[in-house]
Amino acid sequence: MSFGLGHGKTLDPAPGVVGISPDELPPLPDSILDDPDSGRVDPRLWFTDPARPFQIEIGSGKGAFLVQQGALEPDTNFLGIEWAKEFYAYSADRVRRRRASDGSLANIRLLCADAGEFLRWRCPPGIVAVIHLYFSDPWPKSRHHKKRVVQDRFLGDAYRALLPGGEIRIVTDHDELWAWDTAHFDRWTKAPPPDGAVGELTGGSAAYELRSFDAPESAGESELVGSNFERKFRREGRSFHAGVLRRLGGA
Numbered sequence: 517m518s519f520g521l522g523h524g525k526t527l528d529p530a531p532g533v534v535g536i537s538p539d540e541l542p543p544l545p546d547s548i549l550d551d552p553d554s555g556r557v558d559p560r561l562w563f564t565d566p567a568r569p570f571q572i573e574i575g576s577g578k579g580a581f582l583v584q585q586g587a588l589e590p591d592t593n594f595l596g597i598e599w600a601k602e603f604y605a606y607s608a609d610r611v612r613r614r615r616a617s618d619g620s621l622a623n624i625r626l627l628c629a630d631a632g633e634f635l636r637w638r639c640p641p642g643i644v645a646v647i648h649l650y651f652s653d654p655w656p657k658s659r660h661h662k663k664r665v666v667q668d669r670f671l672g673d674a675y676r677a678l679l680p681g682g683e684i685r686i687v688t689d690h691d692e693l694w695a696w697d698t699a700h701f702d703r704w705t706k707a708p709p710p711d712g713a714v715g716e717l718t719g720g721s722a723a724y725e726l727r728s729f730d731a732p733e734s735a736g737e738s739e740l741v742g743s744n745f746e747r748k749f750r751r752e753g754r755s756f757h758a759g760v761l762r763r764l765g766g767a
């Protein structure tokens with residue numbers, strides 16, 4: 517199955533165009549519940565070389581990780597997904613300025629959207645090498661827990677979007693959020709996925725294995741990832757949790 521840009525709309529993948537705003541995506545068709553593939557678009561086509569490995573950062577904030585790692589890995593395409601318009605605009609402008617000054621960062625684009633919704637309804641299966649999730653909002657009140665990125669539904673949607681062997685890389689400073697994350701990881705690493713999830717894809721086995729986190733090349737000495745929030749929290753003396761969920765199964 518191939519997935520186009522959707523509804524004949526042109527998302528301009530030309531160098532110099534960084535941001536993709538919500539109104540550039542076609543509306544989800546009414547048939548979406550019967551045909552979950554009917555709203556998909558292929559984000560790899562938003563890059564000048566769509567054949568390169570494709571990674572996503574969820575909640576890219578001011579874009580420090582994308583800018584640092586994207587510069588060191590020009591042969592990988594990075595899509596930052598940030599739903600807060602001011603951070604989306606800030607980081608797109610940061611990438612645009614850097615591109616204009618030295619021609620680098622043609623491999624970075626920013627999408628203003630809910631990353632969970634993007635993975636569920638838009639992203640084609642089996643295309644993402646890495647999903648980065650750094651210092652995700654902890655939403656500490658229990659009535660807001662549903663807003664946390666890590667949910668069973670998210671782990672199922674990420675499983676579908678990831679390539680075999682693909683990874684979800686997570687760092688947080690928040691003890692209670694990490695307890696929530698690891699409780700979810702247990703359900704996906706120690707047994708077949710929960711009912712109604714992607715059991716048909718895992719063939720009755722666990723969906724992921726949990727591995728230790730290695731810092732990316734762009735992280736500074738003694739940093740885990742070197743994002744804006746990590747640097748702020750380090751100055752405050754906080755400690756961190758980190759892990760990698762590696763997608764099991766070949767299909």
Ligand SMILES: C[S@@+](CC[C@H](N)C(=O)[O-])C[C@H]1O[C@@H](n2cnc3c(N)ncnc32)[C@H](O)[C@@H]1O
Pocket residue numbers: 574575576577578597598599600603629630631632649650651652653665743744745746
């Ligand atoms: C605490 S900040 C961390 C920013 C950056 N990752 C860092 O480490 O500096 C969390 C970011 O995730 C964004 N965010 C939270 N949930 C999101 C979602 N479902 N989709 C897209 N962005 C999201 C927030 O707007 C915020 O900018």
